[in-house]
Amino acid sequence: MAQHAHADVPHHDDTNYVAIWAVLCALLVVSVVGPMVGVRLLTLITAFGIAIVKAYLVCRYFMHLSIEKKWVAYILGFMLALMLVFFGGVAPDVLTHEGLRWQRTYVEPATPGGER
Amino acid sequence: MEVPTGRLAMWWVLASETVVFGGLLGSYIMMRLRHDAWADQAANTNTWAGAFNTLVLLTSSLSAVLAHQAAERGDGPKAARLLRYTILGGGVFLMVKAFEWTHEIEEGFTITSSLFWSFYYTAAGLHAAHVVAGIVIMFIVSLTAARNEELHRVENVGIYWHFVDVVWIFLFPLLYIAK
Numbered sequence: 260m261a262q263h264a265h266a267d268v269p270h271h272d273d274t275n276y277v278a279i280w281a282v283l284c285a286l287l288v289v290s291v292v293g294p295m296v297g298v299r300l301l302t303l304i305t306a307f308g309i310a311i312v313k314a315y316l317v318c319r320y321f322m323h324l325s326i327e328k329k330w331v332a333y334i335l336g337f338m339l340a341l342m343l344v345f346f347g348g349v350a351p352d353v354l355t356h357e358g359l360r361w362q363r364t365y366v367e368p369a370t371p372g373g374e375r
Numbered sequence: 376m377e378v379p380t381g382r383l384a385m386w387w388v389l390a391s392e393t394v395v396f397g398g399l400l401g402s403y404i405m406m407r408l409r410h411d412a413w414a415d416q417a418a419n420t421n422t423w424a425g426a427f428n429t430l431v432l433l434t435s436s437l438s439a440v441l442a443h444q445a446a447e448r449g450d451g452p453k454a455a456r457l458l459r460y461t462i463l464g465g466g467v468f469l470m471v472k473a474f475e476w477t478h479e480i481e482e483g484f485t486i487t488s489s490l491f492w493s494f495y496y497t498a499a500g501l502h503a504a505h506v507v508a509g510i511v512i513m514f515i516v517s518l519t520a521a522r523n524e525e526l527h528r529v530e531n532v533g534i535y536w537h538f539v540d541v542v543w544i545f546l547f548p549l550l551y552i553a554k
Contacts, residue, residue, distance in 0.1 A: 276437055276440050276441060276444070277437065280433060280434065280436075280437040283433045284430065284433060287426065287429050287430060287433065290547075290548065290552070291422065291426045291552070294552050294554075302552070302553070306548035306552040306553065307548050310544050310545055310547070310548050313544045314541045314544050314545065317436060317537050317540055317541050317544065318537070318541065320440075321436050321437075321439070321440045321533075321537045321540075322534050322537045322538070327378075328378055331378070331386050334386065334387075334390050335386075335389070335390060335393060337390075338390050338391075338393040338394055338397065339393065339397065341394060341397075342393075342394070342397035342398065342401050345397075345398060345401055346401045346404070346405065349401075349405065350405050350408075353405045353406075353409060354405065354408060354409055365490065367410045367412040367413065367416070367489055367490055367491065
């Protein structure tokens with residue numbers, strides 16, 4: 260039986276997906292060129308800041324989260340919040356040299372390729 | 376109005392995937408902050424190949440959302456055709472990945488070379504496995520869509536593909552740009 264897609268939410272036929280794709284491509288160029296300048300702050304902004312913007316555009320316009328039920332965004336947001344709890348709980352320990360019952364013994368190989 | 380069961384299931388899948396990839400990327404960021412030497416290791420990844428693959432995935436996401444638009448208009452054959460373009464994008468992505476990995480392994484950068492390369496191959500490999508899964512599912516959905524059947528599946532598989540795209544959007548700067 261034929262079943263049409265997304266019949267229960269407002270239509271988004273008028274969205275110009277090609278224009279959004281073009282914006283995403285332009286942001287990709289900036290995220291590649293920006294770090295070439297060699298300024299750490301600029302690298303953080305152009306690489307990671309723009310990644311957040313690109314992800315937002317894909318979620319909002321391609322995944323249609325803006326017109327999806329609110330609780331769907333809440334579920335995904337909750338999962339992201341769990342990640343922050345994980346990071347906030349573990350990072351203070353991992354980012355130190357040693358703790359109460361452990362010490363760091365692993366040393367990253369200085370030579371690219373390590374075991375070569 | 377309720378969310379259709381298929382789409383609801385897809386959102387729950389993606390919620391669990393968020394934790395899987397979020398945990399992996401969170402761990403990577405922690406380790407990256409801890410080991411300055413990772414910048415030297417990351418200098419060996421091919422930024423242009425990563426950027427090209429980002430472009431490929433963004434473009435395949437465009438064809439996926441256009442397939443959804445066609446399905447919404449009841450044009451199954453067009454939706455199927457656009458899904459096949461998306462499959463093509465996934466195939467190109469995997470070929471570039473294969474080229475990259477072959478080159479890196481030949482250079483001696485294997486999954487046991489260092490912690491950085493362990494993360495690199497695990498994160499990129501897990502993502503590539505999701506690309507393969509997406510290609511298989513899209514192929515099956517395109518077969519029914521071509522007959523104008525089960526068109527709601529076009530949207531569901533599209534949502535999954537966009538998520539795979541979003542994961543790569545974050546993997547790209549982490550693995551290829553932070554040097």
